[in-house]
């Protein structure tokens with residue numbers, strides 16, 4: 598039997614403070630109606646703690662779900678494009694907090710495709726026999742890069758974390774095939790500059806350098822084609838077709854992108870999991886959070902053929918075809934919560950709004 602990586606634990610951490618479409622109507626010239634119709638998003642989350650805190654809690658929940666202790670892990674792999682620090686990595690900080698003393702740890706950045714890229718890495722490491730049990734986390738604190746007076750971008754993105762445990766198995770279940778790709782020539786369509794060394798690294802960042810540069814329409818087109826093509830290739834590699842798919846769990850980029858890509862792929866909407874409405878686009882965190890939601894809401898059954906597919910900055914894309922294992926119930930639960938907060942969403946965004954204000958000095962004040 599082929600040795601494969603199968604998901605045995607899942608968990609997520611959704612920060613408690615929501616930024617609703619009505620809140621956004623107070624910050625820029627937009628409407629709930631426009632946002633819902635064009636994106637499917639009603640609210641997104643603004644984290645009052647660091648992304649590492651979100652990652653840690655999602656990780657604890659996934660470990661409890663798998664019935665494993667931290668010392669059982671061989672590797673912690675974190676997908677993120679908004680790490681709390683570049684060094685030490687988020688993975689290393691989580692390793693320390695969990696007490697995962699036997700685990701190696703590193704971060705990976707493939708933007709919104711990060712979780713799929715991480716799963717591809719884990720698949721190779723499990724199949725080679727290098728690791729047995731791996732924690733993969735997707736986490737983002739994207740609101741830092743949002744200019745909430747720029748309606749073309751700020752409506753989309755939110756904060757959050759999701760985690761899964763992969764274990765080696767020879768049961769026949771697990772990751773069946775992988776497709777990964779990138780086209781760096783289109784990288785200018787989504788740029789997050791402030792985390793890099795470009796520009797004056799000593800002068801402090803300007804608002805223009807810090808906010809996400811995002812060409813929504815161009816990205817939309819590349820995303821629909823990229824997701825459908827990649828998922829089709831991954832299915833072909835697994836020797837499967839669209840009719841064999843029980844559920845597609847896509848990166849939650851935009852409800853319309855998901856619909857169009859599913860149509861191209863030949864999968865009807867009942868077999869596509871969408872939870873973007875309450876969470877927005879959380880980049881590398883969106884697929885592991887969606888896996889958690891899909892399993893907990895009974896949308897995944899034992900032995901199901903599950904397709905994960907994503908598209909993101911770089912540009913990058915990737916798809917995974919897996920057969921779910923024999924368990925969709927958690928072995929255990931972790932009861933911990935994030936520290937509580939009394940802050941309103943406008944309290945949490947105060948320094949953000951001040952920082953980006955100079956970019957809008959000539960505009961009439963928001964209502």
Ligand code: UT7
Pocket residue numbers: 626627628631632635636709748749750752753812813814815816817820849850851854878880908909910
């Ligand atoms: O996760 C990584 C990948 N990310 C994505 O895949 C996101 C890809 N892109 C998108 O989701 C969409 O392109 C957006 C949601 C960003 C924009 O939707 P769209 O349907 O492409 O709108 P558009 O840019 O074509 O704009 C249509 C109109 C424009 O007005 P005019 O020129 O027709 O008068 C925009 O100015 O809508 C206007 N508009 C808005 N109106 C109200 C743009 N943003 C807004 C807004 N509220 N927030």
